[in-house]
Amino acid sequence: MKRFFAWSAFLLGSLIFILPLIGMTEFSLSMRRGEYSFDAYASVLSDPQFRQTFTYSVVMALVTIVFGILLVVPTAYWVRLRMPHLRPIVEFITLMPLVIPAIVIVFGYIRLYNTSSWLPLTGTSTGTNILLMFGYTALALPYMYRAVDTGLRSIDIATLTEAAQSLGAGWVTIFGRVILPNVFVAVLSGAFLTFAIVIGEFTLAALLNRPAFGPYLQLVGANKAYEPSALAVISFVITWLCMGLIQIVVRLAPKPPAQSH
Amino acid sequence: MSLASPSTGRRLPTQWLGVAPFFLFAFLFLILPALSIVVGAFRGPEGGFTLANVAGLNTPNIRNAYWVSIRVSFWSALLGCLVGFAMSAAVVFGGLPRFIRSPLLTFSGVASNFAGLPLAFAFIATLGPAGLITVWLRNDFGINLRGATGFNLFSTTGLIVTYLFFQVPLMILIITPALDGLRREWREAAEMLGATSLQYWRMVAFPILLPSLLGTFALLFANSFGAVATAFALAGPQLNIAPILLFSQIRGDVLGSPGLGYALALGMIVITGLANTLYLWLRSRTERWQK
Amino acid sequence: MAEPFLKIDHVRKTFGTTTVVQDFNLDVGSGEFISFLGPSGCGKTTVLRMVAGFEEPTSGSIVVGGKDVTRLRPNQRNIGMVFQAYALFPNLTVAQNIAFGLKVAGEPRADIEKRVAEMLDLIKLQQFGDRYPYQLSGGQQQRVALARALAPKPKLLLLDEPLSALDAKVRVSLRDEIRAIQKELGITTVFVTHDQEEALSISDRIVVMYGGKAEQVGTPFEIYNRPATKFVANFVGTLNVLEGTVTDAASGRVKVGSGEVLLKDKLNGSKAGDTVSLALRPEAISLGRQPGRETTLGGEISEVSFLGSVIRVRVGLGQEAVSLDTFNSPASPPPAVGDKAEISFSPDDVLVLH
Numbered sequence: 052m053k054r055f056f057a058w059s060a061f062l063l064g065s066l067i068f069i070l071p072l073i074g075m076t077e078f079s080l081s082m083r084r085g086e087y088s089f090d091a092y093a094s095v096l097s098d099p100q101f102r103q104t105f106t107y108s109v110v111m112a113l114v115t116i117v118f119g120i121l122l123v124v125p126t127a128y129w130v131r132l133r134m135p136h137l138r139p140i141v142e143f144i145t146l147m148p149l150v151i152p153a154i155v156i157v158f159g160y161i162r163l164y165n166t167s168s169w170l171p172l173t174g175t176s177t178g179t180n181i182l183l184m185f186g187y188t189a190l191a192l193p194y195m196y197r198a199v200d201t202g203l204r205s206i207d208i209a210t211l212t213e214a215a216q217s218l219g220a221g222w223v224t225i226f227g228r229v230i231l232p233n234v235f236v237a238v239l240s241g242a243f244l245t246f247a248i249v250i251g252e253f254t255l256a257a258l259l260n261r262p263a264f265g266p267y268l269q270l271v272g273a274n275k276a277y278e279p280s281a282l283a284v285i286s287f288v289i290t291w292l293c294m295g296l297i298q299i300v301v302r303l304a305p306k307p308p309a310q311s312h
Numbered sequence: 313m314s315l316a317s318p319s320t321g322r323r324l325p326t327q328w329l330g331v332a333p334f335f336l337f338a339f340l341f342l343i344l345p346a347l348s349i350v351v352g353a354f355r356g357p358e359g360g361f362t363l364a365n366v367a368g369l370n371t372p373n374i375r376n377a378y379w380v381s382i383r384v385s386f387w388s389a390l391l392g393c394l395v396g397f398a399m400s401a402a403v404v405f406g407g408l409p410r411f412i413r414s415p416l417l418t419f420s421g422v423a424s425n426f427a428g429l430p431l432a433f434a435f436i437a438t439l440g441p442a443g444l445i446t447v448w449l450r451n452d453f454g455i456n457l458r459g460a461t462g463f464n465l466f467s468t469t470g471l472i473v474t475y476l477f478f479q480v481p482l483m484i485l486i487i488t489p490a491l492d493g494l495r496r497e498w499r500e501a502a503e504m505l506g507a508t509s510l511q512y513w514r515m516v517a518f519p520i521l522l523p524s525l526l527g528t529f530a531l532l533f534a535n536s537f538g539a540v541a542t543a544f545a546l547a548g549p550q551l552n553i554a555p556i557l558l559f560s561q562i563r564g565d566v567l568g569s570p571g572l573g574y575a576l577a578l579g580m581i582v583i584t585g586l587a588n589t590l591y592l593w594l595r596s597r598t599e600r601w602q603k
Numbered sequence: 604m605a606e607p608f609l610k611i612d613h614v615r616k617t618f619g620t621t622t623v624v625q626d627f628n629l630d631v632g633s634g635e636f637i638s639f640l641g642p643s644g645c646g647k648t649t650v651l652r653m654v655a656g657f658e659e660p661t662s663g664s665i666v667v668g669g670k671d672v673t674r675l676r677p678n679q680r681n682i683g684m685v686f687q688a689y690a691l692f693p694n695l696t697v698a699q700n701i702a703f704g705l706k707v708a709g710e711p712r713a714d715i716e717k718r719v720a721e722m723l724d725l726i727k728l729q730q731f732g733d734r735y736p737y738q739l740s741g742g743q744q745q746r747v748a749l750a751r752a753l754a755p756k757p758k759l760l761l762l763d764e765p766l767s768a769l770d771a772k773v774r775v776s777l778r779d780e781i782r783a784i785q786k787e788l789g790i791t792t793v794f795v796t797h798d799q800e801e802a803l804s805i806s807d808r809i810v811v812m813y814g815g816k817a818e819q820v821g822t823p824f825e826i827y828n829r830p831a832t833k834f835v836a837n838f839v840g841t842l843n844v845l846e847g848t849v850t851d852a853a854s855g856r857v858k859v860g861s862g863e864v865l866l867k868d869k870l871n872g873s874k875a876g877d878t879v880s881l882a883l884r885p886e887a888i889s890l891g892r893q894p895g896r897e898t899t900l901g902g903e904i905s906e907v908s909f910l911g912s913v914i915r916v917r918v919g920l921g922q923e924a925v926s927l928d929t930f931n932s933p934a935s936p937p938p939a940v941g942d943k944a945e946i947s948f949s950p951d952d953v954l955v956l957h
């Protein structure tokens with residue numbers, strides 16, 4: 052009886068996921084009348100705009116990841132090692148993007164950093180790109196920080212740092228050779244999540260007028276019939292790859308030695 | 313641990329140097345933007361303090377936009393919580409084979425990040441006018457989905473259903489560890505003391521889970537309250553919900569007053585902020601028994 | 604024994620293809636305190652959980668108070684249970700935890716309050732009613748768990764290693780407290796442990812389990828002094844085992860090292876040339892000759908450990924060695940390693956293990 056209810060709940064709930072996935076896959080293959088084909092995919096992939104916007108977003112994602120790591124890892128490390136009393140504040144800040152909608156944040160950017168402001172970032176396309184990258188970093192902050200902080204918790208950073216210092220290592224060495232390799236898995240998890248978030252992001256890119264993949268998706272969605280489904284499948288595969296890679300990294304990684312706390 | 317020893321006054325500045333970049337970033341790109349919206353909402357066209365912008369929100373159109381947004385977010389969060397809870401409970405307690413668990417969690421990780429435009433496309437391909445299920449019901453059963461049930465993907469109901477695609481997995485991801493945390497001994501002790509399953513859930517399990525449930529609900533609410541892309545792709549700019557109205561306002565000042573736009577954004581912060589404050593308050597009331 | 608209060612009759616339990624409990628029989632009298640003692644994985648918990656109703660026996664029956672409960676759900680059995688640890692409801696105060704069983708039974712409020720106060724008295728935690736479990740020590744938590752189990756006046760009390768998560772001192776004081784409360788209430792109790800000292804000190808009778816079977820059921824005195832099987836002899840208490848060769852089965856002569864032991868009629872079934880294991884508790888052996896311990900063997904002291912009031916001495920006997928205890932006496936220094944020594948014991952104390 053219990054098992055019957057459990058299976059029913061599970062299977063009915065799964066329909067919410069499975070049906071749209073089947074729907075989009077089927078639709079993306081139906082461009083040619085009467086038979087399945089990859090025409091929609093061919094059409095998408097041959098579109099130069101697809102390649103341009105996709106490349107733009109991939110580059111943005113990679114830059115965001117590098118910046119995010121450089122921002123988050125030292126902070127999380129420093130807070131854990133030297134300033135544990137700051138943790139509640141830092142955690143509160145990192146959770147803010149989950150509460151303040153992205154559209155409000157970008158609205159603030161446009162008001163603060165427009166051409167007539169004290170820091171006219173939106174005046175040049177490089178400036179706008181940098182602003183967009185900061186925005187993405189903010190969006191990914193909750194995930195990145197959580198991942199890195201969890202990773203740091205599993206190693207004894209105080210001892211590692213002391214050991215490195217006693218061997219005469221400077222801060223750059225400690226950070227690059229000791230801390231980063233030990234939280235590598237956590238950082239990678241955060242990186243893949245960031246990638247998944249940035250690659251199809253729409254609101255920020257559209258409002259800052261950047262030629263990113265998100266606005267391109269919107270354009271195709273408004274004007275084409277089958278291509279959007281093909282793009283949805285591609286996006287889903289990318290998301291799936293990012294999450295799958297996280298799993299693989301986590302599983303392949305050598306387990307850190309057990310800590311006594 | 314000599315490293316964590318209290319610092320002398322002389323060392324204080326170098327201590328803070330380590331976190332300075334983070335706080336600078338957070339100030340410039342999170343806190344200041346939010347503050348500037350707040351300030352903008354209370355400043356008139358000539359500068360100077362005014363309440364006119366906030367008062368200006370009280371038009372049928374804007375009131376309606378907020379109200380629809382709140383309803384969509386509330387229902388998608390509530391349904392997301394219920395369905396996610398049911399699925400998670402089925403896997404944790406329902407005696408489903410163990411091998412289901414890990415794929416479900418992985419899949420939830422993927423699905424909770426599959427939002428925005430592609431999600432809208434997937435639902436259009438499934439439940440839209442030419443979607444898989446719509447066509448299937450019409451051709452094989454002679455049922456007109458829209459005519460028979462009044463379901464329209466491009467309405468708020470459609471939006472709620474679509475949002476479930478990321479709300480449910482988010483709930484699963486958060487609540488599964490919480491369900492794992494319910495110790496077998498609690499259930500067995502309750503049973504030994506004569507409690508029925510229902511009594512156990514009402515008096516023990518549910519109160520223990522309540523903080524996580526409330527927290528997840530608040531998160532799911534904020535999650536759909538700020539979502540622009542999916543709604544935009546499903547229903548286009550004319551759908552009257554707060555984030556889309558704000559989107560149009562930022563693009564083209566459709567409200568005809570920049571100050572009103574800031575007030576609109578302020579309203580959104582206030583609502584998600586309220587949802588979270590409510591959560592924190594309820595949690596502090598339910599968590600007396602925690603360390 | 605009169606009609607047993609708890610009767611476990613030919614109970615078997617298999618999980619898949621592995622048999623975890625095989626043909627388990629036990630009669631427990633009313634008001635009796637029984638311990639299940641055995642190594643990890645021998646099936647103690649499984650038997651207890653079948654009595655509680657969390658597992659259903661593959662075959663056999665369980666009768667409590669004259670009523671067959673084998674197929675009854677746990678919440679209909681009116682049995683109290685205390686778990687190993689952490690089983691208090693964390694969201695309820697101490698008083699609410701104790702009141703839980705009465706509340707779900709729909710007792711009137713006034714009765715519940717009265718009973719909770721009684722129980723708090725019983726476990727001597729009168730001031731702690733409003734605390735939450737996390738604010739209590741482990742020992743206090745287990746006392747509350749005991750009170751919670753006893754509050755609805757169960758017919759039978761089950762305790763599954765309730766002391767194993769506590770530190771040594773608390774363990775001893777709490778076990779005495781449990782026993783005192785049990786005697787005061789006269790409640791039939793089954794207590795699971797893998798600590799022999801615990802079982803020996805508080806039980807009326809002990810069931811020594813091994814590999815899903817009851818190896819021996821008896822009073823602590825019987826279990827310790829007359830172990831029925833080699834397993835019981837080895838598991839309970841420290842044991843010296845000497846290998847010997849039978850030289851004359853009829854008169855019970857066994858050659859041990861260079862000496863000889865005369866066992867009279869203890870060698871039933873052996874014949875000359877067989878090897879037998881002779882087991883002796885350390886306290887059955889004396890250093891030097893003692894009246895009443897007429898068998899002697901010569902050897903050399905190989906190890907001396909000073910344990911305070913007792914000195915444990917190890918004596919080598921050729922291939923073999925035995926441990927024995929002597930009392931510390933401030934007047935005479937302990938023996939030294941390398942000294943020649945003679946040990947003596949009574950053949951009556953020798954356990955022959957086949």
Ligand SMILES: Nc1ncnc2c1ncn2[C@@H]1O[C@H](COP(=O)(O)OP(=O)(O)OP(=O)(O)O)[C@@H](O)[C@H]1O
Nearest residue numbers: 618623641642643644645646647648649650796797
């Ligand atoms: N649900 C189950 N499914 C399969 N095997 C089980 C199950 N429960 C117990 N077992 C097996 O039954 C055997 C006996 O387990 P049980 O828990 O009764 O041992 P125990 O004597 O209480 O040991 P311990 O002192 O470690 O608590 C063990 O080998 C265990 O692996």
Ligand SMILES: [Mg+2]
Nearest residue numbers: 647648649763
């Ligand atoms: Mg056990």
